[in-house]
Amino acid sequence: AQRVTQPEKLLSVFKGAPVELKCNYSYSGSPELFWYVQYSRQRLQLLLRHISRESIKGFTADLNKGETSFHLKKPFAQEEDSAMYYCALILTGRRALTFGSGTRLQVQP
Amino acid sequence: DAGVIQSPRHEVTEMGQEVTLRCKPISGHDYLFWYRQTMMRGLELLIYFNNNVPIDDSGMPEDRFSAKMPNASFSTLKIQPSEPRDSAVYFCASSSEGTGGTGELFFGEGSRLTVL
Numbered sequence: 595a596q597r598v599t600q601p602e603k604l605l606s607v608f609k610g611a612p613v614e615l616k617c618n619y620s621y622s623g624s625p626e627l628f629w630y631v632q633y634s635r636q637r638l639q640l641l642l643r644h645i646s647r648e649s650i651k652g653f654t655a656d657l658n659k660g661e662t663s664f665h666l667k668k669p670f671a672q673e674e675d676s677a678m679y680y681c682a683l684i685l686t687g688r689r690a691l692t693f694g695s696g697t698r699l700q701v702q703p
Numbered sequence: 704d705a706g707v708i709q710s711p712r713h714e715v716t717e718m719g720q721e722v723t724l725r726c727k728p729i730s731g732h733d734y735l736f737w738y739r740q741t742m743m744r745g746l747e748l749l750i751y752f753n754n755n756v757p758i759d760d761s762g763m764p765e766d767r768f769s770a771k772m773p774n775a776s777f778s779t780l781k782i783q784p785s786e787p788r789d790s791a792v793y794f795c796a797s798s799s800e801g802t803g804g805t806g807e808l809f810f811g812e813g814s815r816l817t818v819l
Contacts, residue, residue, distance in 0.1 A: 626806055628806050637706070637809075637810045637811065637812055638794065638796075638810040639809075639810070640806070640807045640808070643806055643807075680745070680746060682806075684806045689734050689751065689753070689758075689798065690736060690748050690751045690759060691736075691748070691806060691808060692748065693738075693745055693746035693747075694745060695744070695745030695746075696745050696746070
């Protein structure tokens, strides 16, 4: 069965420091990968998807099929990046997302 | 559009009582999902519907849980009887075959359930 692993429950960094939120997946096929974010008192929302190869709010994520990873990165963290981040995958032909357990990012001033 | 609307936002009940959670998806969306969020297990898919028809209910924990979607604008998740281990935040989400593309789900604010 497919699985998404986020090894860190909490990641604390200082403002201006680089950020890397780790995500590994297990699936024998070619899934689509996503990062979702939940800011305080806001709804869970899509941050970015691997097929778009875009940078959103300074965040990027590269799919590494060899390492089955989809780590989320930002070169310089901002305080407003503090939130809960979820990595998720969707299988070809399906609609439901499988989520990781989430990583809470705290950016300290 | 107000987005996905869930009610109640908070529910506190006693073990053995029936709990009904409600969801109104975004108008025009043809997929509806129910997820459960706990500290231990994160976000788990319970069930999802397409055009009001259940597609995958393999995540429903046991017979105490049931979900219905009588029409395109309303869905319920029922727990009967409830148990303390059902305490969690229950999220409803919807998506469309068209706009947003595969994988973009629009979530409600969640219903926080506490079973004493």
